[in-house]
Amino acid sequence: MQQNLEKPQWLKIKLTVSDEFSNIKDTLKKHELHTVCESAHCPNISECWNGGTATFMLMGDVCTRGCRFCAVKTGNPMQKLDADEPKKIAKALAEIKLFDYVVLTSVNRDDLRDGGASHFAECIREIKKAYPEIIVEVLIPDFNGNIEDLKKIIDAKPEVIAHNIETVERLQRKARDARANYKQSLSVLENVKKINPKIYTKSSIMLGLGEADDEVIQSMKDLRKINVDILTIGQYLRPSDWHLPINEFVPPQKFRYFEQKALELGFLFCASGPFVRSSYKAGELFVKHAVNQQKSFQ
Numbered sequence: 001m002q003q004n005l006e007k008p009q010w011l012k013i014k015l016t017v018s019d020e021f022s023n024i025k026d027t028l029k030k031h032e033l034h035t036v037c038e039s040a041h042c043p044n045i046s047e048c049w050n051g052g053t054a055t056f057m058l059m060g061d062v063c064t065r066g067c068r069f070c071a072v073k074t075g076n077p078m079q080k081l082d083a084d085e086p087k088k089i090a091k092a093l094a095e096i097k098l099f100d101y102v103v104l105t106s107v108n109r110d111d112l113r114d115g116g117a118s119h120f121a122e123c124i125r126e127i128k129k130a131y132p133e134i135i136v137e138v139l140i141p142d143f144n145g146n147i148e149d150l151k152k153i154i155d156a157k158p159e160v161i162a163h164n165i166e167t168v169e170r171l172q173r174k175a176r177d178a179r180a181n182y183k184q185s186l187s188v189l190e191n192v193k194k195i196n197p198k199i200y201t202k203s204s205i206m207l208g209l210g211e212a213d214d215e216v217i218q219s220m221k222d223l224r225k226i227n228v229d230i231l232t233i234g235q236y237l238r239p240s241d242w243h244l245p246i247n248e249f250v251p252p253q254k255f256r257y258f259e260q261k262a263l264e265l266g267f268l269f270c271a272s273g274p275f276v277r278s279s280y281k282a283g284e285l286f287v288k289h290a291v292n293q294q295k296s297f298q
Helices: 019-031 045-050 085-096 117-130 147-155 169-175 182-195 213-225 252-265 281-296
Strands: 055-058 101-106 135-139 160-162 200-207 230-235 269-272
Touching: 019 085, 055 085, 055 117, 085 117, 101 117, 101 281, 117 135, 117 147, 135 281, 147 182, 169 213, 182 200, 182 213, 200 213, 200 252, 200 281, 213 230, 213 252, 230 252, 252 269
Parallel strands: 055 101, 101 135, 135 160, 160 200, 200 230, 230 269
Antiparallel strands: none
């Protein structure tokens, strides 16, 4: 379906390529690694890669789910898994010279017995072994709500575990794969805190799908009820004609309004703006400060 909404000025971004950008691209290609930056068509790729940061996407670039908002390829990976990926990521971090903060995410792997939780956890452990001081943030799938699979991630001791509710409750079935749902996503975040309250939890909401302001605020309240610490809010951008159409381009002042509401509700940090995505550099800076403060009191 064609869409005639004209992109506003505040959503226009200039892409630039630096030596750092080229270094990251070459390193990923050499080690046969993937990033969500490329696979999800992130608008911040230029800013992040030029600054020497990237979000690694584990277990390939083919997702077993078909969410109607996401640019990542959908298909059946046929249980294929690169057993060397944990070591490849550790090597790539050294070549990119990224030693203080790394973000890992993954496709959904419903074709694997544990959804890939063991492999995900091994990547965390390998990074921690190579760089003990590094802060690891992970953006994880829901593992079909299996708490034993979730424990594998928690036991690997990342500092931040993120899982996205993506949109308000009313629009879940419209936007997400049928195997994902609002209550299941909330339970993932709630169980992280129950098992290890010291881990920071994080979630993300897209705007522009037809949500009402009070629905967004209710989603924030639902997240705070289970003690989610960090929230990111960004504009949904349609990857292709197959994906959900954009209902509206939300103006920057509305993002500032939601950021203020989030802080009033007790989130420790909220990044809210048209280009904000789950893995956002401002969030990294906050977590670095919070983790270092936490260590100083131990």
